[in-house]
Amino acid sequence: xxxxxxxxKFQVLKTGQSMTLQCAQDxxxxxMSWYRQDPGMGLRLIHYSVGAGITDQGEVPNxxxxxxxxxxDFPLRLLSAAPSQTSVYFCASSWKGTETxxxxxxxxxxxx
Amino acid sequence: xxxxxxxxxxxxxxxxxxxxxxCTYSVSGNPYLFWYVQYPNRGLQFLLKYITGDNLVKGSxxxxxxxxxxxxxxxxxxxxxxxxxSALYFCAGTYYGNNRLAFGKGNQVVVIP
Numbered sequence: 539x540x541x542x543x544x545x546x547k548f549q550v551l552k553t554g555q556s557m558t559l560q561c562a563q564d565x566x567x568x569x570m571s572w573y574r575q576d577p578g579m580g581l582r583l584i585h586y587s588v589g590a591g592i593t594d595q596g597e598v599p600n601x602x603x604x605x606x607x608x609x610x611d612f613p614l615r616l617l618s619a620a621p622s623q624t625s626v627y628f629c630a631s632s633w634k635g636t637e638t639x640x641x642x643x644x645x646x647x648x649x650x
Numbered sequence: 651x652x653x654x655x656x657x658x659x660x661x662x663x664x665x666x667x668x669x670x671x672x673c674t675y676s677v678s679g680n681p682y683l684f685w686y687v688q689y690p691n692r693g694l695q696f697l698l699k700y701i702t703g704d705n706l707v708k709g710s711x712x713x714x715x716x717x718x719x720x721x722x723x724x725x726x727x728x729x730x731x732x733x734x735x736s737a738l739y740f741c742a743g744t745y746y747g748n749n750r751l752a753f754g755k756g757n758q759v760v761v762i763p
Contacts, residue, residue, distance in 0.1 A: 580740060580754050583751065628693055641695070
């Protein structure tokens with residue numbers, strides 16, 4: 539099993555550009571989530587999904603969109619990138635929201 | 651609602667000495683508590699969790715954590731630290747029926763040879 543995979547590993551964007559961060563898991567997990575990690579702030583939940591077709595907002599959802607058309611994939615879209623979105627983004631999956639989450643390797647995003 | 655606090659930014663410990671990383675929580679209802687570790691430029695790896703039962707939870711790589719309901723704490727411990735334990739440690743918590751996991755800000759552990 540590949541576990542949780544994320545692409546790209548690193549991306550540089552200009553302010554106002556859009557992009558999609560990809561996340562996929564092959565463990566048939568129902569729950570998937572996106573976090574951002576910033577120095578001194580830990581991980582903050584952006585959006586999560588409890589199954590295909592069901593998504594909800596986390597702690598810091600503004601500026602981000604998600605959709606979940608399949609169990610395996612949970613892409614994160616930045617509609618108009620801002621410097622404040624410079625961060626490391628992690629995708630995670632688990633059987634349920636209260637279960638152990640398995641994390642991807644992360645995407646490092648720099649917005650200029 | 652839930653929140654998790656890790657009061658120390660960095661913990662320095664000599665190799666071979668006991669290691670403790672502190673965590674306190676504020677969770678509605680019965681807490682589900684986790685410890686994760688992050689090595690440089692890597693994703694988070696699961697160490698251990700408390701859901702119910704024994705207050706002393708044993709996890710990976712010789713780590714254990716003690717759940718203390720009266721002090722609302724869930725400190726991570728290792729009897730004898732290794733240089734390879736140097737990493738960033740995160741405490742996280744939620745509660746039954748809640749799909750939002752709250753993370754502490756993280757503790758940098760430095761094990762000195």
